[in-house]
Amino acid sequence: MSDVVEKTLTALPSLLSLDSHPGSAKLSSTSKLGNLIRGITELTSKHEEEKLIQHELLAIKEQVSSPNTTMMKELMVRSIYCEMLGYEASFSYIHAIKLAQQGTVLEKRVGYLAVSLFLNESHELLLLLVNTVLKDLQSTNLIEVCMALTVVSQMFPKDMIPAILPLVEEKLNHPKEIIRRKAVLALYKFYLIAPNQVQHIHNKFRKALCDKDPGVMTASLHIYLQMIQENPEAYKDLTPSFVTILKQVVGGKLPMDFNYHTVPAPWLQIQLLRILSLLGKNDQSTSEVMYEVLDESLQRAEMNHNITYAILYECVKCIYTIHPKSDLLEKAAKCIGNFVLSPKINLKYLGLKALTYVVQQDPKLALQHQMTIIECLDHPDLIIKRETLELLFRITNGQNVTVIVEKMLEFLCISEDDHTTIDLVGKVAELAEKYPLKYNEWFIETMNTVFSLGGDMMQPDIPNSFLKLLSEGFDSVEEDRKLRLFAVNSYIPLLRGEPGKLPQRFLQVISWVLGEYSHLREDLEPAEVLSLLAKLLDMKNSSSETKSWVLMAMTKLCKGGADASVTQEVSETYSSSLDTVLRQRAHELQYLSQDPELRARVLPRGAKPETLEVDSSLSFLDRFVSEALAAGAAPYKPPHQRQEELDQSKALSLEPYGLSLPISMSSCSITDRQSPTLLSMSSGLSGDTLKLDGIKRVWGREGYLAQREPVEEAAQVEVPSPIQSPGRQGEGDSLHSQTPTQTPTPEPEQEKQQLASSLFVGLASQSSVSLMGKSEPMPQRFRRKAKGQGLGSSFIANEQISSSLISPPSAVDNLLCNNLLDSNNASELAEQTSQLSQSLTTANGTCHAEAELTESDTKGCNPALRRDNCVVAAGPGPHNDPGRLTEVCLDSYLPAELSGLSHSEIAPLCANQSLNLSACHVQKEDSLILVVFIMNSSESAIQQIRLVSITVGQYSLTVKRPAVHVEVVGTVSYQLPAGTSQSLQFSYKVPLTSFIRPFVVSTEEYGTMWLSFSHDTKQNLTLINDNQEPLTATLNALKKKLQLHVVEVIGMEGIVACRLLQDLPCLMHCRVNAGWLAVWLRSPVPDLPDCLIYHCQRALQSL
């Protein structure tokens, strides 16, 4: 065929010359593009192509800069062609901009096109385009306006948006529909890159949504989809509108133009369904609005064209996302069935995707289609296969994990795609680590396959957590020993075989395990292990990282004596290595092998890994640093800051010069004090104990507690007979048809069924359902710590409560007396309310916030005195309704010393027939007081008169370790007059912000503290943009919301300090950078910076 082309190209000039008015210049230019393409056709090597294009570029460059070029358009097309092939034509960028600026409409179009292909939004030349865009937006020529809007939505410098925003906004009212539509999309683009700049035009988006032209409305849905994704709550009120729109579209109310293959506006429907599913998620009342229209869409979408399947798919996803409705779910499930069973492969793919999506909610659906799923496992299309594995991954439980992992490993063997391999290896490792007990051998073997298949691409935390698992072990010492021994046993033959083929990561794992545990195998001589390890060192492809792992292992193993020759040789070889790490390891090996005593101290056998204390702020270097600074060294800047400054110096400076000097000096004084945190972090890693901070903690020392139950169940897995699998009991029909009572099925069929029964085992049983999906096994940290239990102070009532003891509210007694209660009754009541023993515990997320219960004035130990001061019993008149009382008068029961302080809203905690609990918290300067109102609402105490009494307890809370929210859990035990004791549990949640207090420091103090704190976090926050200066506005808002203390604001930077009650400070450094507030928090307390940054975000969002 290429000779036909040849003919064409040679024919071109002659054809052109037939043209009636061929300018000679044009002729030559045309043939030049032809020449170029022909030239490329004839080439055989990449190298030649390169030469040809370079030549071409030179020619273009020459022509383009000649003063009166008449064929700019053609030259641009040629540069576009070269750029597309990957050759840079940067000289033409400026000409493209010029062309867009000055050319005729036609040239302008090419100019704009070239600009949008050549440049990106951060390119500095783009600033030159701003004026052109401004001019064209105001043009009367519609085409020019369109071009300008198009280029704006492709890329526009963020800082320049305010300049053109009013013009684009104006276009929303343009009479031409196409202009309005493009303007909406341009605004969407602005919203994406600078959301706060378009905040004020949100109502215009609403107007666009109501536009009389459906096209404009469709365009506005892009914006709404995005905004609703970010904050569904804010747009709930629009749900009926979206439902109405969808109803009209589905009902065919749109003009025929919008039909595509007789389906009304399918893309619009898809968009609307996505929006609805976001709005209806976890919201019953909103979901109810949309049930009807969803049903209608399902019915209307007859299966006649691809695009209807697209709508159906979105419908199904929406139905499963929103609050469930049974008959819709049924229809959706049927739809999914149609997808999965479809012979069309694209639909099958989507069906599997849908199944994967819904299987967490409805595992039975997977059971229904098990045979199809099994067929898909053997599908020739890898993508389908992969999707099936993804689905199986979601339904893995303790009973089918072996089969599923086997299938995944099979797939891994044939997969060539790196991305898939990495992803799948991670999943296999996750599953293997989830269910290792009982399957020691299986676990080690699986991990071996993972390491050899995953190679060096897999995520680095896989080998780390594997080693951590091995070293920490489980509950039983014997099990641990077996597991380790098995690992050692499996590695030795690998090393004896061809270790050169194993990936580096695997070799590292092997050498670590051998170093630590090869002594467990008694028949194995250390000398042999040493020589196997030494072999690894000699291999050509061992990386130096692997070598240092091997050397470490040898150091652990060498005992002197017979091994000495090997170690001696090795250490001599590497002690002169150019790699300093290797050299250090070699020296260690040399010294430690000669000094067994020292070795035993440095590397004790079987030592539990201890956590390393790392001074990550490197404060011990401070003196050195200050001396160096005094000697004139440049202050250290962290890499990100250096990068920023580099970027800033490269970009055009848009700020006036006058201000810059003081700013830069002050910022310098702050950066002086920064320590190279990053560097110090890595320095902690060199030890032989694994440092695994920050790695997902799935395993504790006690093993995998949350999973223990199902794992024990897993003993059944090995039984292939479907009769014993619990899955059958839950889900009958499809499996029953395969019971052995039926005529024997052909061999492969039987295999499949067997596979099915082992894959879907345990799916329907309750216990395994909870295991499915991504739901993380309950991490250890959520286990309730009973720490605070002992602290609960209990106070036993003094039997002889007399009116004089409850004297402060003496009115109570008077009331009681006035109510003609005999003394007997009164004491009964007192008994009930006062025989309270309370205990408070906290059970909360990452921290064990210990509630120290101190009754406010407990200095004196006399119980009577205590009671007198802190518990107030009150019995108002009989006419009071207890319900109303809580709302109205609880305030008045606040202890007097607290009433002056601001307190949170009094919230009801819990209640039963006899007690009603409410609580609030009061922020004091140095503590947080939790006030619990205990109200007797029973009618039993006094027969005739309903009596309410209220007891107020107050507890001062402190926080030992911060968490985003602190939850206080407590129990009230009391005795009914009848003598039965009862208890009532309650919990109360306090945000961390209640514990935060401003921290007044000077800038100098701040500086010294900054250096000494080791826990830090960084994040970008949104800036508040009102009339004031954004930094000050944002800081003031934070100050108001979170009670921070603004230490100083210097130019674009600000430093802020706060503390957690009295003694736990947290420092905050803020910098305005590219429209964001870059915040850097430091504190001596772990987690405090993270928790605080969360609250900062929340505070700024709620504004």
Add this chain to the structure above:
Amino acid sequence: MIKAILIFNNHGKPRLSKFYEHYNEDTEQQIIRETFHLVSKRDENVCNFLEGGMLIGGSDYKLIYRHYATLYFVFCVDSSESELGILDLIQVFVETLDKCFENVCELDLIFHVDKVHNILAEMVMGGMVLETNMNEIITQVDAQNKMEKSEFFPFFSFSLSLYRRLSFSLPGRTGRHRPVLQERPLVPYQL
């Protein structure tokens, strides 16, 4: 959002590349190569979706492609786009090209990169689907082309269509729903 639209031929030569997100030049070329590598391996009777090229952004991203005669049309999208929706969008795009170029062939794409880009700009704007109605797209493109004619020009469109008429006898169009490009005369032009 659509992240990139790529067209290349059976040999991996790029015919059009449009990125809606910024990558540097080398990455762009690498993406084109990798995408071609992924797509060209696929048989005819497998699904049109591919997951996760490493470069273009991992698991949230999808490649949705169609293969017509000598050309692959590949859209790289994130999870906010409907797979089947995009698949039909490619069809609309190709049908539109077909109408604008009267039986589009690979040559048209080579010599009229700018025109193809202009058509694309009427369909997809800044990564968002702007218009899905073929007639509407053609109306917009025509409006611009009219201007083009009034201003004078182009040899290419003339010469190539002339050339095509001379060298090939192409089957006539039978209507909008013709399964356009499978049975279609795309010139097997191989560079």
